[in-house]
Amino acid sequence: MGRNMSAVRLKNVNIGYDGTRVVEGVTFNVSKGESFALVGESGSGKSTVLKAICGLAPEWSGSIELLGQPGSHTPNLSLARRCQMVFQDPYGSLHPRKTVDAVLSEPLAIHGLGDQDARVEKVLSDVGLDRRFRFRYPHQMSGGQRQRVAIARALILGPEVMLLDEPTSALDVSVQAEILNLLKRLRRDRGLTYLMVTHNLPVVSFLCERMAVMNNGRIVEIAAASTLHNGAFTDPYAKALYAASGSVGETRDR
Amino acid sequence: MSLLKVQNLSVSFPTPGGRVNVVDDLSFELGQERLGIVGESGSGKSMTGRAILRLIRAPGRVSGNVAFDGTELTGLSQRQMRAIRGAKISMIMQDPRYSLNPVMNVGTQIEEALSTHERLPRRAMKHRVREMLEAVRINDPDRVARMYAHELSGGMGQRVMIAMMLIPRPRLLIADEPTSALDVSVQGDVLRLIDDLVRDNGMGLILISHDLALVARYCDRILVMNAGRVVESCAADDLEHAKHPYTRGLLAAVPQMHETRAELPVMDRTKWAGT
Numbered sequence: 001m002g003r004n005m006s007a008v009r010l011k012n013v014n015i016g017y018d019g020t021r022v023v024e025g026v027t028f029n030v031s032k033g034e035s036f037a038l039v040g041e042s043g044s045g046k047s048t049v050l051k052a053i054c055g056l057a058p059e060w061s062g063s064i065e066l067l068g069q070p071g072s073h074t075p076n077l078s079l080a081r082r083c084q085m086v087f088q089d090p091y092g093s094l095h096p097r098k099t100v101d102a103v104l105s106e107p108l109a110i111h112g113l114g115d116q117d118a119r120v121e122k123v124l125s126d127v128g129l130d131r132r133f134r135f136r137y138p139h140q141m142s143g144g145q146r147q148r149v150a151i152a153r154a155l156i157l158g159p160e161v162m163l164l165d166e167p168t169s170a171l172d173v174s175v176q177a178e179i180l181n182l183l184k185r186l187r188r189d190r191g192l193t194y195l196m197v198t199h200n201l202p203v204v205s206f207l208c209e210r211m212a213v214m215n216n217g218r219i220v221e222i223a224a225a226s227t228l229h230n231g232a233f234t235d236p237y238a239k240a241l242y243a244a245s246g247s248v249g250e251t252r253d254r
Numbered sequence: 255m256s257l258l259k260v261q262n263l264s265v266s267f268p269t270p271g272g273r274v275n276v277v278d279d280l281s282f283e284l285g286q287e288r289l290g291i292v293g294e295s296g297s298g299k300s301m302t303g304r305a306i307l308r309l310i311r312a313p314g315r316v317s318g319n320v321a322f323d324g325t326e327l328t329g330l331s332q333r334q335m336r337a338i339r340g341a342k343i344s345m346i347m348q349d350p351r352y353s354l355n356p357v358m359n360v361g362t363q364i365e366e367a368l369s370t371h372e373r374l375p376r377r378a379m380k381h382r383v384r385e386m387l388e389a390v391r392i393n394d395p396d397r398v399a400r401m402y403a404h405e406l407s408g409g410m411g412q413r414v415m416i417a418m419m420l421i422p423r424p425r426l427l428i429a430d431e432p433t434s435a436l437d438v439s440v441q442g443d444v445l446r447l448i449d450d451l452v453r454d455n456g457m458g459l460i461l462i463s464h465d466l467a468l469v470a471r472y473c474d475r476i477l478v479m480n481a482g483r484v485v486e487s488c489a490a491d492d493l494e495h496a497k498h499p500y501t502r503g504l505l506a507a508v509p510q511m512h513e514t515r516a517e518l519p520v521m522d523r524t525k526w527a528g529t
Binding site (some may be wrong): 023041044143167172173174175176177178180181184199200201203206228229230240242244245 | 294295389408437438439441442464465466503504507509510511512513515516517518519520521
C-alpha cells in the first residue's frame with residue numbers, strides 16, 4: 001500500500017454525457033490523507049469528476065488512478081470497497097422504506113462481510129448516532145441525522161478515500177457545523193483522504209488543504225486553501241468567485 | 255404610519271401530541287424599510303411570511319392581527335384578499351423552477367400578473383412587460399418573453415419571478431429564501447436587483463433567509479427567530495454585537511473565509527428547541 005503516495009490521480013481526463021463533453025483536460029493529484037476540494041458554480045463539471053472517479057460517469061478518457069488501481073468505466077466492487085461517496089441531499093439519497101439498519105447492512109451483505117450486528121453498532125456510534133436510531137426510517141430523522149446515516153453508510157466498508165458531493169449544503173448552519181466537525185474528526189481518526197465538491201469557500205477553508213477552481217469543465221487554478229485567507233488567486237475567474245462569496249462584515253454594500 | 259403591523263401572530267398545526275405553535279405570539283412593525291427574518295429550518299420564519307398573506311390552509315390555524323396600511327387583513331374575505339395579494343403585497347418564493355408555470359411562456363405569465371389587477375390597453379400592457387423585463391436586467395426582453403420556464407437558468411428564472419411579482423407595483427415585497435436555489439455568483443446580482451427595485455419604488459421588504467451574513471448585508475433591521483419566537487431584534491449593523499446566546503451560537507457556527515478554528519462551536523439544541 002505504501003508504494004504509491006497519491007490516493008487519487010487524474011491526468012488529462014475528459015468526461016462526456018451522450019457525446020457532449022462536459023469536462024475537459026482535468027489533471028490533479030490528491031495525496032494519501034489529504035483533503036482536496038473542487039469548487040465552482042453549478043454546471044462547471046465538479047460533480048461529474050467525482051462520478052467518473054467512482055465509475056458512475058462511464059464516458060471518460062484519459063487516465064484515472066485510484067489508490068494505485070486504474071479507474072473503471074463501470075461501478076466496480078473492489079474499488080467501491082476502498083472509495084465511497086456521500087451525496088448532497090440526504091433526503092434523496094436514503095431509501096424511504098428502508099430502516100437505518102437495512103441501509104447499513106446492505107453494503108456489508110454485498111461485500112460479503114460478516115459480523116454485521118457489531119459493525120452497524122460501531123459505525124453508528126462513530127458518526128455520533130444513538131443506538132435507538134438503528135431501526136428508524138429516514139422520515140423519522142432530521143436532515144443532520146440523515147446525513148450522519150449517509151456518512152455511516154459510506155464508512156461501514158472501511159474505505160480509504162471518501163468522495164463528498166456537497167455534503168453540507170442542504171443543511172442549516174448549526175447542523176452544518178456539526179457535520180463538518182464530524183468529517184474532520186473521522187479524517188483525523190481514520191487517516192481518510194477526502195475529495196470534496198462544494199461551492200462554499202469558507203467550508204473549504206475549514207476542512208481542506210488544497211482546492212481546484214473549476215469553470216466550464218476546466219480547472220482554472222489549483223491553490224492552497226490558505227489562499228482563501230487573503231484572496232491571492234491568479235486566475236480572474238477564481239478571483240471573481242472569491243469576491244462573490246465574501247463573508248460577514250467584509251463586503252457590506254449600503 | 256407603519257406599512258405593516260403584526261400583533262400577537264400565532265400559527266398552529268395539529269400533531270398527535272396536541273396543537274403546536276410554529277409561530278408563537280409574534281409582533282413587529284414595518285415601515286418603508288428592509289426587514290430580515292433569520293432562523294433555522296422549523297423556526298417559523300416562512301410560516302410568518304405565509305401567514306401575513308393568509309396563505310396557510312387548514313389544518314393550520316392563524317390567530318392575531320395583521321394590519322397592512324391601516325387595513326386589517328385577518329377579517330377580509332378570500333376575494334378581498336386576492337385584491338391584496340400581488341397588487342399590494344407580493345411574495346417571491348425559493349425556487350423559480352417550481353413557482354413558474356411550465357406550459358405558459360414568460361411574457362404571458364408576467365402579463366397575467368398585471369392584467370389580474372389592472373385594466374390596460376393591449377399595447378400598454380406589452381410595453382409594461384417589456385419595461386419590467388428590462389428593469390430586472392434581462393438583455394433581450396422580447397426573446398425572453400417568448401421563452402418557457404425550462405429554457406431559463408436559475409438566475410434568469412428568479413429575475414422573471416421578480417418581474418412578475420413587481421409589475422403590479424406592490425407596496426410590500428416578501429422574499430422567502432429568494433436566492434438559496436441559486437449559485438453564489440448569481441445570488442449577489444439577484445439580491446442587489448431586489449434591493450435597487452425596493453429602494454427606487456419606496457417599497458417595504460421582508461427578506462426571509464437562513465443565511466445571517468446575507469441578511470446582515472441587505473437589510474436594515476433583523477429579527478432572529480427560534481421555535482416560533484423572536485429571540486433577538488437588532489439593527490443589521492449591530493448583528494456582530496448580538497446578545498442572545500442563540501444568535502451568538504448561529505454566528506459562531508458559520509465557517510469563515512479565513513478559518514483557523516480546529517473545530518466549529520456547536521449549539522446545544524436541547525436548550526432552545528426542546529427536542
